[in-house]
Amino acid sequence: MDNDYWSGLPSNDEIQEGLTYVHEYWRDRNKFIAEIRDMLSGRNKIEMPAATAYKPRVVHSYALAAIINEKASRFTQLPTIQVVPDSPEHEARIKSSQLEMAINVAISEMERRSDGDVWARAAVDAIVLDEGIERIERAPSAFWPEVVQINEKGEAFLPFEESTIIKDANNVLKKRYGIPIRSIYVPLENFFPVYEGPTLIESYEIELRSLRDVLRNKLFNTSELQGFNYSGKKLYETQVSIVHYVNHIWHAYFAMIPGVVTDVSNQFNWPDYTSTDLQVSGKPILLHAYKHNLGQSIYNCIAGRFGGWKTSHNRIEGVGKGLLELNQATDEILSQVFTNVRAKYWPTLLQEFDAEQRGYDTGSPPNAVNIQEGQNFGIFKGEDIRPLFKPVDDPLVGWLWDKFQDQMGRLGGSPVVFGQNTPGVDTGYHQALQITQAEHLDEKIEQNLSDAAISRASLILRHIKVMDMGEVFSHITEIGPTGKKQGHYYSINPNDLSPLPRMDAQVRKPRPVDLAASIRAAREASDERQGKGPLLSDDTIRADLLSIQAPDIEQHKIDVETAKRKIIQSDVLTAKIMQYLSIKLTTNQAPDVTGAMPSPAAAEAGRQVMNPQGAGPATNDVPPSTTPMNTGMPPTQSQPEAQAGREILNSMQADV
């Protein structure tokens, strides 16, 4: 490779050197992450005495996990993107609303078809570890396997590179295939970036896959893996470290195979690059590479409150270590108290014997008497049987517990934002301070999550532009104007993406008190001010105060509802109903003359009236019957008299 490491594909040796360097560089970060993850899953060790007269019990409080859950719950499962219109004109707003809907539907479908819960997991990592990572890639081989082609050499290749099959696919096919972009969650400890200043130049991501998976993949060049003659369970058990190398142009897959072959009972030491303590290193072999051509990394790095990991150290380490220590202390106190409670309420008995009474001069006390429940027993006067550990209240335990909880709340963000009382908060002023502090932490995280959501949407749009396959379709089920569910395809057209639209993102759920406050603010902002008009326009109120996406669509719905209401309340409806009723009463009351036998004069009169042009000689034609006609607006009939006349003829017997 040239020195242009931004855009060239590195050789195997360069990958080996680069991977070794980054693995060592990020070791401290990964150790910190491992400690946090252990604490979150309750795997932190708690020291306890070995030889005791009681059984120590270990309890993990999971206090850190509880804080994380609370914090994560304040943010939405998926971000909502808002496309900012280019100009205040109506057409620009409509266009931005359509693109906004399409992007949000695309994100939702991408999430559904991808790794599962990608954004939420990456957001939690951003909160806990100060950075969450996702890889956004075009994946035709995963979702569109039928479009992967085989060339004359028998090698599979992605159609974006050489084939026109994607470009030639019609809209029906594209709708069937769905959105060809997916998102993969990447644990931060498996991601080894290389930054130059603020720019992510290249990165190495480690992913473990079974050897069976690697050998099966038609896109991979596995010729160098054929020497590993495994079968059966060994194929599943052997985990291969796959390195995803990504720079501004290339996405390459390398497999790290054992560098040292130890052919002892066919045992090879496969390197595990996800471990911080790498026992053996491997040799990279190129499996597959393609040009994504985005001009930037395909990874979306979601920063937390300290801006993410640009170097091997981060201010989150201080906060994290503090939380770890406090959580550890909390676990130990909880374990001690729990052990104490257990020892008190399942008591060990201490028996005091009087040596003189018992006839002992010197030596050890006798063995304690084994007393069964309900059993009578006797002791000498002055002797005693009592529990070894007596129930005694210790206010220090409660005080210590409250302190730890309070401090963890300050470090991690207080639940007081949701109205929960925290220990030691006695006054409203103090609570307001806590709310301010918690909100400040949330705002920083919210801002960074919002930026990352915009980056995510931008990455998706860049992929669509580069793919150059025309419109990309996503499907959503929504409620139609009649209140029933209906499906709708939204599309993103690459022609609308030059330049990329400006976007905002909403990542946080409003608190229940926020919604009431927002509506109150909206109403006050729209109040008439003694002839000066409202303070804010409806569009601004909806977009900014109520965070409604596509406020012009909302206005349209209001206009339609208002018009409907006016029509329904007007006299038009009443008049229509009266007409329909009159018609019903008239037509339904008309008798059915099937089988009627009128007098000949009556029959003749009916014929004359129905056929005023003259009936000629008397025939068996009789006037028409009137089976009650359909209600509502009667359909226009051609020559109803003739038709009705034939019906009467069929139904009457002129036997008079």
Next chain:
Amino acid sequence: METTFIDEIEQICEEVADSLYKQVIAITETLAPDGRGFGQELKSIDEQLDDYRKIRNDTTSWVSWIQNKALEIGNELQVGGVDQETIASINPVAIAVAFAMDYSSRMEKELEKRLQ
């Protein structure tokens, strides 16, 4: 096919009219089961037959009867707010003829009973 607002409104009119029609019929049948209106006297069957014999074999009288009935039906519909075009399409003459045939048929059966 997607229903429009106009379709919805017409549906509402249909349903309300249908419901009101049933209520009117039910009220009428309860309050006047023999069909006698307020201030009217129900004629005996003999009186009815007497009236019928006057027009029974007279085509011209029958034509007048039918035309008067058609006029009455048209007026009822006008009072209900139905426009002329709609009235014409309902064809009150055909309805009047049906009434005539029904009336004559009933009276002929009564006459036949008298003869037996």
